[in-house]
Amino acid sequence: MDDASIDLQRAARDAAYSMPLDQIDPADPELFRTDTMWPYFERLRKEDPVHWAESEFEDVGGYWSVTRYNDIMAIDTNHQVFSSDPTIVLPDPAEDFNLPMFIAMDPPKHDVQRKTVSPIVAPQHLAYMEPIIRERAAAILDSLPIGEQFDWVDKVSIELTTMTLATLFDFPWEDRRKLTRWSDVATAGPDSGLFSSTDPEVAEQERRQELFECVDYFMRLWNERVNAPPRPDLISMLAHGESTRNMDRMEYLGNLILLIVGGNDTTRNTITGSVIALNQNPDQDRILRADPEKMIPAMVSETIRWQTPLAYMRRTALADYEIGGKTIRKGDKVAMWYVSGNRDDEVIERPNDYWIERPRVRQHLSFGFGIHRCVGNRLAELQLKIIWEEILARFPRIEVMGPPRRVNSSFVKGYEYLPVIIPERN
Numbered sequence: 001m002d003d004a005s006i007d008l009q010r011a012a013r014d015a016a017y018s019m020p021l022d023q024i025d026p027a028d029p030e031l032f033r034t035d036t037m038w039p040y041f042e043r044l045r046k047e048d049p050v051h052w053a054e055s056e057f058e059d060v061g062g063y064w065s066v067t068r069y070n071d072i073m074a075i076d077t078n079h080q081v082f083s084s085d086p087t088i089v090l091p092d093p094a095e096d097f098n099l100p101m102f103i104a105m106d107p108p109k110h111d112v113q114r115k116t117v118s119p120i121v122a123p124q125h126l127a128y129m130e131p132i133i134r135e136r137a138a139a140i141l142d143s144l145p146i147g148e149q150f151d152w153v154d155k156v157s158i159e160l161t162t163m164t165l166a167t168l169f170d171f172p173w174e175d176r177r178k179l180t181r182w183s184d185v186a187t188a189g190p191d192s193g194l195f196s197s198t199d200p201e202v203a204e205q206e207r208r209q210e211l212f213e214c215v216d217y218f219m220r221l222w223n224e225r226v227n228a229p230p231r232p233d234l235i236s237m238l239a240h241g242e243s244t245r246n247m248d249r250m251e252y253l254g255n256l257i258l259l260i261v262g263g264n265d266t267t268r269n270t271i272t273g274s275v276i277a278l279n280q281n282p283d284q285d286r287i288l289r290a291d292p293e294k295m296i297p298a299m300v301s302e303t304i305r306w307q308t309p310l311a312y313m314r315r316t317a318l319a320d321y322e323i324g325g326k327t328i329r330k331g332d333k334v335a336m337w338y339v340s341g342n343r344d345d346e347v348i349e350r351p352n353d354y355w356i357e358r359p360r361v362r363q364h365l366s367f368g369f370g371i372h373r374c375v376g377n378r379l380a381e382l383q384l385k386i387i388w389e390e391i392l393a394r395f396p397r398i399e400v401m402g403p404p405r406r407v408n409s410s411f412v413k414g415y416e417y418l419p420v421i422i423p424e425r426n
Contacts, residue, residue, distance in 0.1 A: 005403065008034065008036060012038070012039055016043050017039065021047060022054075024044065025053045026044065027063070029191075033409075034406075045340060045343075050066055051065040059094075060091050060092075062333070063314075064326070064332055066324075066337065068347075072338065074323065076370050078370070079370060079372075080318070081319050082315035083316045083317075083318050084103060084110070084372060085106055085316065088313050089314055090312075090335060090410075094204075097208055099253055100254045101257065102255060103258050103262075110372075113241075113255070117237050117259070120232070120234055120237065129379070130382060133160075133383055134386050134390065136164075137160055137383075138390050140156055140159050141390050141395075142394075144156070144422060146422055146425060147422070151419060152272060153404075153416060153417055156387070158264075160271065160383060161263070161264050162268075164267075165263045168233065169221070170221075170234075170236070178214075179264060181210070182257070183264040186260065187265065187411060192407075192409075193408070211257070215250075222238070222252070266310060267309075267383050269309040269412070269414030272414070273303055273415070274299070274303040274307075274388065275398055275400065276400060277303055279398070281354045284354055289392060296388050298356050298358070299356040300385055301362045302358055303354075304367075305361075308338050308365070308413055309413055310413065311412075312338060313368060313372070314336075316331065347363075395425060396423075396424060398422055399422075401419040402419045404417060404418045
């Protein structure tokens with residue numbers, strides 16, 4: 001960490017502990033863009049682990065922040081009281097642009113829709129996917145320049161995950177980067193830099209227009225698949241599934257966004273996070289390289305905890321509920337801050353350290369728990385495992401040449417850019 005970053009973190013700590021507690025809004029995207037949210041969560045875990053916040057954003061309003069590991073687990077596994085409907089993010093959906101998706105549904109509809117697509121990540125399908133992912137990872141890495149600076153996010157993280165996602169959809173290969181764009185647009189705010197204007201109304205209209213283009217494109221693929229015999233790709237599964245074949249256009253778009261973002265953003269940001277973490281912790285890089293067969297699976301799990309690619313999930317209370325000395329009222333919004341629970345020192349030893357030899361290294365909140373636990377968690381782990389097996393076979397070092405540019409979001413905790421140099425090949 002350079003001097004400027006150290007100064008920024010010190011200033012953030014001073015601000016977090018001097019600010020009146022009732023003014024802390026951990027969902028402020030600027031905290032995540034600058035990576036300065038950590039002392040705010042540290043203070044909330046210590047002083048107010050079930051914390052009422054008032055957002056300056058009108059579509060968010062007031063909400064509860066739950067920041068301790070065990071409290072998050074209690075809420076995440078209690079879908080009878082804490083509903084995922086109507087959305088898993090803090091901003092309420094617009095009345096004229098609601099996108100139903102199974103992660104934002106409760107049983108029984110959630111269960112049958114999730115079951116429709118779950119065969120895509122069943123063990124036998126992952127076994128089929130593994131050599132395909134490995135071949136593509138090898139080709140990506142072999143194409144990288146040696147001794148020249150390039151953007152790791154674009155050249156590696158996005159490319160591998162987009163290739164995998166295109167395969168899962170059986171999506172036209174030459175258009176696969178459309179998936180990346182739609183994934184970014186789906187979760188982008190007006191000041192994300194993705195739109196022609198930062199005016200919220202203009203940016204939202206542009207966002208909707210691009211998502212309509214997304215569903216129009218996928219409708220053509222749906223019509224091809226629904227009139228053909230069932231095949232083992234996500235669109236065919238949805239088109240032929242008993243609980244999904246009669247979805248309307250907006251529900252189809254909602255589930256597409258869920259599958260695109262879930263299959264793209266999270267894994268790509270963890271791939272980038274692994275390079276950053278190992279650069280910041282050269283002792284862990286040495287441990288990894290000394291025994292890759294043993295340590296790569298552990299490194300993958302530790303990176304998923306350390307990165308926490310989705311910072312939170314929202315629930316809405318269906319009844320009054322007592323937790324942490326507070327009463328969450330029926331109808332209240334609740335943010336389960338996975339990013340904070342993964343740093344809870346009451347549950348996780350040395351939580352701020354990147355430690356690939358950590359006991360119980362798979363103990364983390366990043367995939368969620370209960371009925372909404374990430375359906376693609378094994379596929380994510382498989383992609384990370386393969387890319388690092390192939391990296392270690394080729395490159396003695398990957399040098400990070402400057403700070404990353406982070407996504408301006410408090411939901412997707414990720415990276416837009418990371419400059420690196422690979423000095424030499426093995």
